[in-house]
Amino acid sequence: MEVLQSTEDSIQQIAVSGKLDGLSSPALEEELNKAVAASELPAILNFSELAYISSAGLRVILDYLKKMKGAGRKVAMVANDEMLLYVLKRAGFNLLLPIVPTSEEAKGKLGAA
Amino acid sequence: MQQTMRSAFRRTIRNDAAELQTLCEDVCTFVEEISVPCKPAYVVCLAVEEMMTNVIKYSYDDAGVHDIHLDITCDGQHATIRLQDDGHEFNPLLAPPPNKDLPVEERPVGGLGIYLVRKMVNDDMTYQREDGWNILTIRIPLQDDEEPCGP
Numbered sequence: 217m218e219v220l221q222s223t224e225d226s227i228q229q230i231a232v233s234g235k236l237d238g239l240s241s242p243a244l245e246e247e248l249n250k251a252v253a254a255s256e257l258p259a260i261l262n263f264s265e266l267a268y269i270s271s272a273g274l275r276v277i278l279d280y281l282k283k284m285k286g287a288g289r290k291v292a293m294v295a296n297d298e299m300l301l302y303v304l305k306r307a308g309f310n311l312l313l314p315i316v317p318t319s320e321e322a323k324g325k326l327g328a329a
Numbered sequence: 330m331q332q333t334m335r336s337a338f339r340r341t342i343r344n345d346a347a348e349l350q351t352l353c354e355d356v357c358t359f360v361e362e363i364s365v366p367c368k369p370a371y372v373v374c375l376a377v378e379e380m381m382t383n384v385i386k387y388s389y390d391d392a393g394v395h396d397i398h399l400d401i402t403c404d405g406q407h408a409t410i411r412l413q414d415d416g417h418e419f420n421p422l423l424a425p426p427p428n429k430d431l432p433v434e435e436r437p438v439g440g441l442g443i444y445l446v447r448k449m450v451n452d453d454m455t456y457q458r459e460d461g462w463n464i465l466t467i468r469i470p471l472q473d474d475e476e477p478c479g480p
Contacts (some may be wrong), residue, residue, distance in 0.1 A: 237350075237353060237378060238346065238349070238350060238353070238378060238382055239350040239353075268371065268374065268375075270375055270378045270379060270382075270442065271379055271382075271441040271442035271445060272378075272382070274441055275441070278433070278436055281433050282433055282434050282436075285433050285434060286434070298368075299367070299368060299371045302449075303375075303445060306444075306445055306448050306449075307427075307429075307441050307445065308427070308429030308430075311429060311430075312433050312436075
């Protein structure tokens with residue numbers, strides 16, 4: 217699992233690649249906590265290079281979304297892998313934040329396109 | 330005569346999170362090596378991680394060391410996962426589903442793993458309690474019209 221962070225067009229971009237399982241999820245949690253503390257900007261969680269997520273990863277994302285909501289910050293997600301989308305939808309994440317196939321659409325959802 | 334490829338993976342681990350992680354890696358390598366298509370390969374990896382994590386976290390009423398047995402067989406039609414633990418009686422088929430209608434700040438952070446696996450295998454799961462063991466069998470269809478996962 218790898219996490220890449222950048223700021224682009226007044227949006228905090230967080231790209232997560234590889235496998236998000238019981239082993240790697242605590243490391244993502246740490247990175248996301250830093251990301252919550254580091255900025256006031258809306259954020260895009262980019263999962264276009266994420267190959268696997270289990271409930272351990274979903275819990276970390278849920279916790280992150282709660283913190284972002286508490287901070288009054290918007291989040292959009294980029295995901296396009298069929299299995300990943302299936303898991304995210306089954307877990308009801310599509311009801312919690314916009315999940316779209318490209319960064320451009322995610323920017324649009326954040327009102328910054 | 331029709332050849333049916335059979336492959337098997339068998340391992341016993343202790344109720345230890347680090348041992349489970351090594352096991353999960355090895356299971357994913359196993360399904361890749363026998364060219365299981367992408368989707369069922371994901372389901373096999375997820376089922377092993379979720380169900381065994383659950384056993385290790387919640388199944389034991391003491392702090393002792395316990396063995397958990399995992400058996401995976403693939404016969405070309407199905408991957409069958411058999412999990413055996415001596416924790417307290419727990420039938421995952423009777424676990425309540427998470428409430429997805431709650432707003433983000435009210436969502437509990439647990440209960441998703443079992444639900445996801447059940448949905449992904451269309452509840453093709455059987456549970457038995459025998460001589461103090463929980464025995465869970467999960468069957469995953471292996472469609473042969475799909476390409477195996479690339480590296």
